[in-house]
Amino acid sequence: MEKLLSDNKASRWAVLLIVSLTMLFGYFLNDAMAPLMTALQGQYGWTAGDYGFFNSSYSWLNVFCLMLIFGGIILDKMGPRFTGTIACALMVIGAFVKYIAVQYVPSPAADPGHIVFLGHHRQVVVACIGFAVFAMGYEMCGITVSKVIAKWFKGHEMALAMGTQVALCRVGSFAAMFFSPMIAKRWQMSSPLLLSCVLLCIALLAYLVFNVMDKKLDTQFKSQQAGGSTGQQVNKSTSQRVNRSTSQQDDDGFKLSDLKAILTSRSFWLIALFCLIFYSSVKPFNKFSTSLMLNKYGFTEDSAFVNFVPSLLHLCSLCLTPVFGWLYDKKGHGTRFLIIGCLVLVASLLCFALPIFPTQGFAIILMVVLGIAYSMVPAVFWPIIPKVIPHRRLGTGYSVIFWIQNIGLSYVPLLIGIVLDRWCVTGTSSNGAPTYNYTLPMCIFACLALVSVFIATLIRKDDRRNHYGIEEPNI
Secondary structure (H helix, E strand, O other), X not given: OOOXXXXXXXXXXXXXXXXXXXXXXXXXXXXXXXXXXXXXXXXXXXXXXXXXXXXXHHHHHHHHOOHHHHHHHHHHHHOHHHHHHHHHHHHHHHHHHHHHHXXXXXXXXOOOOOEEEOOEEHHHHHHXXXXXXXXXHHHHHHHHHHHHHHHHOOOOOHHHHHHHHHHHHHHHXXXXXXXXXXXXXXXXXXXXXXXXXXXXXXXXXXXXXXXXXXXXXXXXXXXXXHHHHOOOOOOHHHHHHHXXXXXXXXXXXXXXXXXXXXXXXXXXXXXXXXXXXXXHHHHHHHHHHHHHHHHHOOOOOOOOHHHHHHHHHHHHHHHHHHHHHHHHHHHOOHHHHHHHHHHHHHHHHHHHHOOOOOOHHHHHHHHHHHHHHHHHHHXXXXXXXXXXXXXXXXXXXXXXXXXXXXXXXXXXXXXXXXXXXXXXXXEXXXXXXXXXXXXXXXXXXXXXXXXXXXXXXXXHHXXXXXXXOOOOOOO
């Protein structure tokens, strides 16, 4: 029998690289505005509340309109080729709307009278609409890529593959945090968004290449299934591939009852809550990290380090996530990695909160430690999910998890923006932007991280009870 395309190491890693480009360029747009908070306040007249509201718009369609859950159902019904193509197209559309808002819609400073929604200016609202459309495609693309990796790396180095995909995403975040301020300063505030639009168009074209490869793999699945049903004599390794392809074909048919099975699973809810709390303590922190460096650790806007230090979070993740994924593939001990990573996260966030060592060197050390935690946990967490959720339900399972995660990504930045405006303003900087005391926001992030430690211990107990194999190596 013909060898499966996914059994060829070069082919499956080529697929990983292709689909990871969509997430890499998506991460660039997602974080392109993160280091520009102070510039938006000084030049465009945005407030911290506007900035928090803008970041909360990421989840408008995904959470309140349930588009993320619908996307997971579409993924399980229509497959990754159709769903991924639609997702990439939505990312491109959202990116262009966001670019138009920043480039062509008058800012609050230039036209302060146009307050159109919940006390927010027209430019902020249009940017939010673009970000919401982008986020709908971005999260749909995220669950699609996760299922693609589970499909192509089943029985192979799955944790390493998912860790590598996460690391490539961090390249996008690192580039956004480090280069967006330089690009905005050299040209215009909207220039990083225009670059994102071009990159996302390239990602859409790359995904069309993946569609060709994935269609060939499905053809092989059907061919081997037909060969197995006629009683063809095969050797042991080929027989295993036939069994795997048969299982894959059976898994592709999603039923509505599967959604009920997911939502009534205690194990699923533990995983979903962990995802919600952990990422709510890290991703929103990333949105405010540049402002933290300016307000607490003595960095200036003209210093290259004010962009480099927050990007260390992603640089460490880029380097270490594949390493932790490889260790999990070889050694196992998944929940142990989760617990240790969350404890490291708590310690680093508490140090950011405490009024101690307000020096640039200490900020660099803390960001590196935070990056270690941000590498360890995702490298293990995402490969755990296919062990708990059957492949037939995997797209919907990922979508519900991402939907729950988006609740935190929506409300936590909004909360932090309100807290900063109401209780943390300490004065005004030379460019007219407010200055802040970040002790209270960092305490909020640290408390969230502490809750994630508790949930990780519950996942460990649940695995012992149900024997999912979370503690076992993947290979």
